[in-house]
Each structure stands twice: as C-alpha cells, then as structure tokens.
Amino acid sequence: MATSSPNTARPRLTVLTGASSGLGAALAPLLARDGDTVVITARRLENLEALAARIRESGGKAVPIALDVGDHAAVVSTFQRVEAEFGPVDTLICNAGIGDPTPATRFLAADIERIFRTNVLGVANCIEAVLPGMISRKAGHLVGVSSLAGYRGLPGSGGYAASKAAVTNLLESLRVELQNHRVAVTTITPGFIRTPMTARNRFPMPFLMDVDEAAALMHEGIRARATQVAFPWQLASIVKSARFLPNLIYDRALRARRAEKG
Numbered sequence: 001m002a003t004s005s006p007n008t009a010r011p012r013l014t015v016l017t018g019a020s021s022g023l024g025a026a027l028a029p030l031l032a033r034d035g036d037t038v039v040i041t042a043r044r045l046e047n048l049e050a051l052a053a054r055i056r057e058s059g060g061k062a063v064p065i066a067l068d069v070g071d072h073a074a075v076v077s078t079f080q081r082v083e084a085e086f087g088p089v090d091t092l093i094c095n096a097g098i099g100d101p102t103p104a105t106r107f108l109a110a111d112i113e114r115i116f117r118t119n120v121l122g123v124a125n126c127i128e129a130v131l132p133g134m135i136s137r138k139a140g141h142l143v144g145v146s147s148l149a150g151y152r153g154l155p156g157s158g159g160y161a162a163s164k165a166a167v168t169n170l171l172e173s174l175r176v177e178l179q180n181h182r183v184a185v186t187t188i189t190p191g192f193i194r195t196p197m198t199a200r201n202r203f204p205m206p207f208l209m210d211v212d213e214a215a216a217l218m219h220e221g222i223r224a225r226a227t228q229v230a231f232p233w234q235l236a237s238i239v240k241s242a243r244f245l246p247n248l249i250y251d252r253a254l255r256a257r258r259a260e261k262g
C-alpha cells in the first residue's frame with residue numbers, strides 16, 4: 001500500500017504573527033496565493049476574520065486565531081493546537097511588534113518591559129514553540145521582522161531600538177547555529193513603512209515606503225530564504241554605514257533630527 005508522509009502530501013503550513021494590520025495584513029494574502037495554509041494571528045480577532053474571508057474569496061486558505069505573543073502559556077497551547085490540527089509548522093513569521101516612544105524625560109522601565117514583552121519575548125515564545133520540531137525534522141524556516149532601527153541608538157525610541165537590536169542579534173545567533181540542523185533563518189529589517197505604526201509619527205520619515213511594496217519585498221525574501229531582507233535600499237545603506245560613524249558625528253546628526261521633530 002502506498003503511503004505518503006503528511007509533510008510531502010500537505011500544503012506548506014505558515015504561521016504569521018501580527019497579521020491584523022500593516023505589514024502582516026499585506027503579507028498574508030501573498031503567502032496564501034502560493035498555496036500555503038496561513039495561520040494568521042494577532043490580538044484583534046475581528047480584523048483577522050475579515051482578512052481570512054478576503055483570502056478565502058480569492059481561493060487561499062487562512063486560519064484566524066487570536067493570540068497575544070507576549071503570553072507564553074497561550075503561545076505554547078496555540079501552537080500545540082495548530083500542529084495537532086494542521087501538522088508541523090514549516091514557516092514561522094514573527095512579525096508582531098509595537099513601537100511606542102520612550103523619551104528620556106518620561107523614562108519608565110514598565111514601558112521598556114512592555115515593548116520587550118511583545119517585540120523580543122514574543123519572538124522567543126513563538127520560536128520555542130516550533131524549534132524543537134524543526135530541529136528533529138531537520139526542516140523549517142524561522143523569519144523575524146526586526147527593523148533598521150536596531151542598528152544604532154535612536155533618541156526618543158530607545159526601547160524600540162533596543163528591542164529590535166535584540167531581535168536582530170537573537171536571529172543571527174540562531175541562524176548560524178541552525179545551519180547544521182537545516183533550519184533556515186531570515187531577518188527582515190524594514191525602514192519606514194506606511195502602516196498604522198508610523199501613521200502617528202510627526203517627524204520626517206525618509207524614503208517612506210508603501211506597505212504593499214514592502215510586503216512584496218518581504219515575500220520575495222522569504223521565498224528565497226534570504227538571510228537578511230533590508231529595505232528601502234537607500235535607508236538600509238545609510239543606516240548600515242552609520243554603524244561606522246564616530247559618536248561625535250552620529251550624535252550631532254541625530255540631535256539635529258530630534259530638533260526637527262520638536
């Protein structure tokens with residue numbers, strides 16, 4: 001009797017966090033169009049249900065699930081349920097994030113904790129839920145949405161910048177280690193993208209990119225299993241070069257930007 005492993009017979013299973021708006025909501029239909037079963041998660045279930053309905057109308061498969069990525073127990077039980085119903089997760093895309101300002105004049109450790117709980121522990125919680133299975137199957141793909149903001153300190157947004165530096169370093173460490181286990185790791189570092197997160201910014205956002213264009217670049221990089229996807233290229237080049245600027249010059253440039261913000 002012929003048998004087929006569920007791995008080869010079933011569509012690829014992708015879990016995407018932060019799918020209720022912005023980049024996640026724009027990326028999910030592209031993944032579904034490839035034939036993936038896409039589990040779309042975030043806290044606002046009504047947004048996820050509307051997105052899932054749109055994806056289904058165009059012939060794709062999306063499963064909306066409410067999930068707070070900062071809640072370790074909820075993440076563990078949700079991934080167990082998902083894997084019991086649909087099989088092993090092939091691709092995990094950790095996209096959920098918050099970007100509240102943390103100015104020095106109103107500095108509260110609680111604000112830093114809240115940002116880290118979503119942006120850093122949220123990523124760690126989801127990775128913990130899928131990684132043992134990926135390692136034992138010698139297959140899988142971890143994707144994390146970090147930011148160009150993680151390259152150097154950012155006045156007014158220290159909590160966010162620090163959280164994204166942590167995500168970038170965590171993913172890079174895992175990437176190297178997991179090469180022996182055939183688990184791929186992709187780090188996505190967007191610049192300014194037009195989403196609800198940036199809609200409230202009152203300062204100039206150089207090379208601001210449309211969300212669909214950004215999602216298309218993320219999709220392309222994920223499919224290519226690129227190690228890093230950075231965009232827009234102009235800001236990515238500036239930010240990467242700025243790592244090598246002496247503090248004196250970096251501080252002066254950033255103070256001027258701060259003054260522009262008011």
Ligand SMILES: NC(=O)c1ccc[n+]([C@@H]2O[C@H](COP(=O)([O-])OP(=O)(O)OC[C@H]3O[C@@H](n4cnc5c(N)ncnc54)[C@H](OP(=O)(O)O)[C@@H]3O)[C@@H](O)[C@H]2O)c1
Nearest residue numbers: 018020021022023042043044068069096097192193195197
């Ligand atoms: N927009 C940019 O310029 C930019 C630049 C660089 C990096 N990024 C990163 O890109 C990612 C997506 O951001 P975006 O711009 O698309 O912003 P967004 O529209 O505000 O989307 C953020 C998403 O994260 C979800 N989320 C927030 N806290 C969560 C939690 N505790 N548990 C589960 N989901 C949570 C939100 O859903 P719920 O509120 O429904 O939970 C929402 O779906 C973030 O990681 C962000 O840091 C954005």
